[in-house]
């Protein structure tokens with residue numbers, strides 16, 4: 001099991017490449033792994049542009065779904081560029097907590113830099129397919145634009161793990177792409193783009 005917890009301000013060790021999933025290394029090195037990737041993509045306007053101007057609407061829909069404030073234990077599966085986690089942390093109720101997992105230390109380091117809040121946020125170096133948490137230990141979990149980047153089997157394991165750690169009666173919020181409508185013009189633009197950049201999003 002690959003679970004390592006980083007407290008605020010901790011320097012993270014470089015991660016051995018064997019712990020990086022192949023699909024991430026092969027298809028997304030330019031987006032998440034390369035040190036210049038973080039410097040390039042960590043821009044709110046750019047993340048919003050990639051989501052066709054929908055970032056804030058989708059982020060706020062997740063936050064509203066989780067509560068205002070959000071009580072109990074919350075898990076975010078995988079870091080996100082932009083202010084998603086910062087806003088999520090700001091919504092955590094007194095006595096509540098937020099755990100964020102990611103398989104890339106560089107992404108956890110980047111998130112740590114963005115978190116200025118006093119809310120208890122714990123970052124975990126951990127794979128979404130093998131969360132090192134007890135069954136039914138979270139009141140809610142959120143997976144924001146991760147699943148389309150994962151091969152089908154990995155995606156299933158990620159969902160199974162998230163469902164395992166959320167309490168019965170708790171909530172799992174998933175936000176991701178859906179298929180464009182048959183007649184939508186973007187359908188024809190999107191296909192070649194996805195084939196080149198996000199191959200697992202096609203299904």
Ligand SMILES: C[S@@+](CC[C@H](N)C(=O)[O-])C[C@H]1O[C@@H](n2cnc3c(N)ncnc32)[C@H](O)[C@@H]1O
Pocket residue numbers: 021024032047077078079080081082101102103104107126127128129144145146149
């Ligand atoms: C949530 S997704 C994409 C989100 C969105 N496109 C954005 O703006 O960041 C990207 C994150 O997922 C993480 N990730 C990918 N596969 C993972 C896995 N198996 N376990 C944990 N984190 C993973 C990557 O390291 C990266 O930080």
